[in-house]
Amino acid sequence: AAYIDEITIMLRDLLRQVIRLREPAVLTVIDEPDEASGIPPHLIEHALQAIGIWLQLLNIAEENAAIRHRRQSEKLGGPDVVMGSLSHAFSQVAAFGVAPETVQRALDTLDVQPTITAHPTEAKRVTVLEIHRRIYLKLYELESPRWTPRERAGLLNLLRNEIDLLWMTGEIRVEKPTVESEIFWGLHFFREALFDRTASLCDLMEFALRRHYPEIPARVRPPLKFSSWIGGDRDGNPFVTVATTRNALAENRRAAVERLSKRLTELSQLISLSGNEVKVPEQFLARLAVQLDASGEAEQIRQRNPVEPFRQFFSALNIRLNKPDAKPFQHIDDLIAELAAAENALVEMKAVSIAAT
Numbered sequence: 001a002a003y004i005d006e007i008t009i010m011l012r013d014l015l016r017q018v019i020r021l022r023e024p025a026v027l028t029v030i031d032e033p034d035e036a037s038g039i040p041p042h043l044i045e046h047a048l049q050a051i052g053i054w055l056q057l058l059n060i061a062e063e064n065a066a067i068r069h070r071r072q073s074e075k076l077g078g079p080d081v082v083m084g085s086l087s088h089a090f091s092q093v094a095a096f097g098v099a100p101e102t103v104q105r106a107l108d109t110l111d112v113q114p115t116i117t118a119h120p121t122e123a124k125r126v127t128v129l130e131i132h133r134r135i136y137l138k139l140y141e142l143e144s145p146r147w148t149p150r151e152r153a154g155l156l157n158l159l160r161n162e163i164d165l166l167w168m169t170g171e172i173r174v175e176k177p178t179v180e181s182e183i184f185w186g187l188h189f190f191r192e193a194l195f196d197r198t199a200s201l202c203d204l205m206e207f208a209l210r211r212h213y214p215e216i217p218a219r220v221r222p223p224l225k226f227s228s229w230i231g232g233d234r235d236g237n238p239f240v241t242v243a244t245t246r247n248a249l250a251e252n253r254r255a256a257v258e259r260l261s262k263r264l265t266e267l268s269q270l271i272s273l274s275g276n277e278v279k280v281p282e283q284f285l286a287r288l289a290v291q292l293d294a295s296g297e298a299e300q301i302r303q304r305n306p307v308e309p310f311r312q313f314f315s316a317l318n319i320r321l322n323k324p325d326a327k328p329f330q331h332i333d334d335l336i337a338e339l340a341a342a343e344n345a346l347v348e349m350k351a352v353s354i355a356a357t
Contacts, residue, residue: 004065007139011057014160018167019050026050053166060132064139079211086201090208100213107205110223116189117229118182126188127169133192135162179231179239183248186230187255195259198224228252260335261321268305268314271346271354275307284345285309291316291338294327313342 012030019027026047029036039047070082079087093103138159147155177185205220231248233240273280288309292298295316305311317338320326329335346355 004061007061007064008058010156011061011163012054014156014163015050015054015057017160018164021164022046022167023050030054049167053163056132056166057135057163060136060139064136068143079208085208086204087208087211090212094212100216103209103213104216107209107220107223110221111225112223113225113227115227115229116186117233118177118186125169126185128166129188130192131162131166131169135159135166138162179237179244180247183231183251186228187251190226190255191259194226198222257321261318264314264318264321267357268311268318270357271310271314272308273310273349273351273354275309278349280309281345281348284313284341287338287341288313288316291320295319296323296326310342310346313338 016027016030019030023043023046026039026043027050028039029047029050036047070085074082074085079085080091082088090103138155142152142155142159199222201224202220202222205223209216209220228248231240231251232245291313292301295301297316297319301312301315301319305315317335320329321335343355346352
């Protein structure tokens with residue numbers, strides 16, 4: 001409670017600074033809400049804007065405080081005490097005496113399919129959602145005790161700038177959204193959260209399994225499969241045509257390829273193991289030769305990263321994923337199989353922690 005009060009007071013002060021700069025006459029809606037009825041008609045729009053931003057900031061503050069509370073609970077009592085967490089759920093399952101093989105069957109068949117849809121009442125622009133995310137991340141940064149007073153003041157100034165941007169950007173769309181803009185809006189959540197959070201969910205499930213069912217191999221099949229209505233619904237929307245659906249599929253594919261490509265780039269930068277320093281399994285080197293050949297750029301890759309087989313491997317996969325001149329993957333399972341082979345090779349080399357990345 002003390003923390004939420006602290007950040008609420010801080011956000012209120014920063015918002016007051018922005019209102020004082022942009023439209024000081026509507027400060028009363030924040031300072032003296034009971035007197036807000038006296039605001040002249042020509043300022044009502046700005047007054048509503050101030051109220052809207054304040055409510056958005058309160059929501060962000062509450063979300064931040066809730067996650068901080070969960071972390072604090074886990075720090076003090078362990079992961080099992082966090083209500084609603086996977087570790088708590090598995091602790092309850094274990095306490096009821098559910099057999100490991102029953103748990104394994106459930107995990108093997110678990111299938112959750114959230115569906116993204118563009119609700120007509122959702123008026124927030126992607127730009128506004130991105131500002132909300134940056135505000136949340138800056139609140140998270142401010143939690144750290146490592147900042148000097150000067151550094152903390154700088155972070156507070158950046159936070160104030162985000163609130164100022166929120167004021168100047170405008171929350172509501174000024175025109176009716178097109179199906180194309182709705183597709184972009186839906187993919188925003190995949191790009192900013194869902195791709196990474198799905199992997200994090202698997203990590204949390206594996207941690208909970210190791211904690212409560214150590215006899216089960218801690219390898220979880222991703223239980224989530226996302227779908228989207230946007231650009232493909234046939235509920236009478238005259239703007240959704242075959243061409244629209246084709247475009248929606250292309251944009252979803254592009255978003256997935258971009259995310260996979262980004263991760264392959266990260267891996268090629270991170271896993272810099274040298275074949276001169278450690279023995280690389282022959283089976284993996286054979287797969288590397290195949291991937292280099294399929295990329296069509298074997299010599300360039302070898303020259304760029306000599307004696308670094310994993311960098312070569314991930315670079316070759318990335319080229320196959322992106323470049324039309326390379327041999328394409330026939331199915332996503334083919335790419336998954338190559339990534340699994342790299343993981344197994346790292347495990348064989350006793351680089352288990354690196355393999356887990």
